[in-house]
Structure formats: C-alpha cells, structure tokens
Amino acid sequence: xxxxxxxxxxxxxxxxxxxxxxxxxxxxxxxxxxxxxxxxxxxxxxxxxxxxxxxxxxxxxxxxxxxxxxxxxxxxxxxxxxxxxxxxxxxxxxxxxxxxxxxxxxxxxxxxxxxxxxxxxxxxxxxxxxxxxxxxxxxxxxxxxxxxxxxxxxxxxxxxxxxxxxxxxx
Numbered sequence: 001x002x003x004x005x006x007x008x009x010x011x012x013x014x015x016x017x018x019x020x021x022x023x024x025x026x027x028x029x030x031x032x033x034x035x036x037x038x039x040x041x042x043x044x045x046x047x048x049x050x051x052x053x054x055x056x057x058x059x060x061x062x063x064x065x066x067x068x069x070x071x072x073x074x075x076x077x078x079x080x081x082x083x084x085x086x087x088x089x090x091x092x093x094x095x096x097x098x099x100x101x102x103x104x105x106x107x108x109x110x111x112x113x114x115x116x117x118x119x120x121x122x123x124x125x126x127x128x129x130x131x132x133x134x135x136x137x138x139x140x141x142x143x144x145x146x147x148x149x150x151x152x153x154x155x156x157x158x159x160x161x162x163x164x165x166x167x168x169x170x
Contacts, residue, residue, distance in 0.1 A: 032114050033065070033073050038104050039111045041083060041096040048074055048092065059118040135163075 028036060040046065040054055048070050056064050074094055077083045082100035085092050096104075104111065139160065146152035 028063070028065075028114070032110075033069065034077065035104075035107050035111050036114050036118075037070075037073060037077065038082060038096065038100050039115070041094060041100065042104055045093045045095040047094065051094075055118075058115065063118070 036055060037051060040051055046054070048067070051074075052065050052067070052070050074083065074085070077100065078085055078094070080099075082097060082103060083094045084097055085094045087093075139156065142156050143153070146156060
C-alpha cells in the first residue's frame with residue numbers, strides 16, 4: 001500500500017496507536033484514581049456507585065470507572081487507613097479519615113491537575129466516545145480483518161482519505 005496511510009503495514013500498530021488509549025480504565029492512572037477518590041470524599045461520605053457516577057460526570061461522560069476498578073481502590077484505601085466504611089441502608093458508605101485528608105492536602109497540586117484533565121476531556125468526551133471513537137474502532141477492526149490483503153487495505157485507505165478530505169472541506 002502506498003500513499004497517505006502507507007506508514008503502517010502492521011495491523012498491530014493500529015492497536016497500539018489508536019485503540020488502546022480509548023479503552024476504559026486508561027483515563028486515570030492508579031495513583032490518580034486513588035487521589036480522585038480521596039478528593040471526592042473530602043466533600044462528604046459517599047458510596048461506591050456515587051463515586052463512580054461523579055467521576056463520569058466530572059469527565060463529561062468520557063470516563064466510566066468500572067466496579068472492578070473502583071471497589072478494589074476503595075478497599076486499598078480502607079486497608080491503608082485513609083478511609084473508613086460502614087454499612088447504611090444496604091450500601092457501604094465511605095468516609096475520609098485524617099490520614100486521607102492529609103494526603104489530599106499534600107497532593108493538592110496533583111489533584112488539581114487530575115480535575116483539570118477531567119474537565120478538558122469533558123469537552124472532547126462526547127466526540128471521543130461517540131463518532132471519533134466509533135470511526136477509530138471500525139478502522140482498527142477493518143485493518144485487522146484485511147490482514148495482508150492489499151485490495152482491502154487500499155479500500156480502507158481510500159475511505160479514510162475521502163473522509164478526511166470531506167471533513168477538511170467543511
């Protein structure tokens with residue numbers, strides 16, 4: 001294949017460049033999720049689902065933390081003595097303890113960066129999660145299905161070039 005898209009004849013490169021960053025769970029690093037949780041608990045006690053929804057809201061819908069990430073992070077914070085939890089009305093409610101408050105104060109600059117990043121992603125979130133993400137995902141799958149078939153790869157290149165030109169013409 002030659003032309004605009006010829007830099008990649010390796011379908012796995014598409015995965016590493018385009019697909020991986022869009023997977024859920026990559027929005028926050030492990031320490032960032034931890035700090036985000038602690039900072040939200042400064043505002044008052046919350047249960048895990050409330051924290052999950054607040055993260056989604058603060059990122060403009062572009063990040064949805066899974067229960068498989070949230071609850072282990074909460075358990076780790078509880079094990080470290082940063083938070084405490086109690087069962088209320090069938091829900092486990094988490095509250096910040098003094099060591100957690102101290103960490104929030106100590107990491108204030110990092111927490112500020114986390115929430116600035118989340119608000120910035122909120123501007124792009126609907127596009128990344130919607131039409132752009134869908135286009136990238138469809139392209140990734142088409143390149144993988146095409147494998148080494150030069151005709152299919154040329155057709156994918158033509159579609160992408162045509163789409164790019166049409167968007168540039170707007």
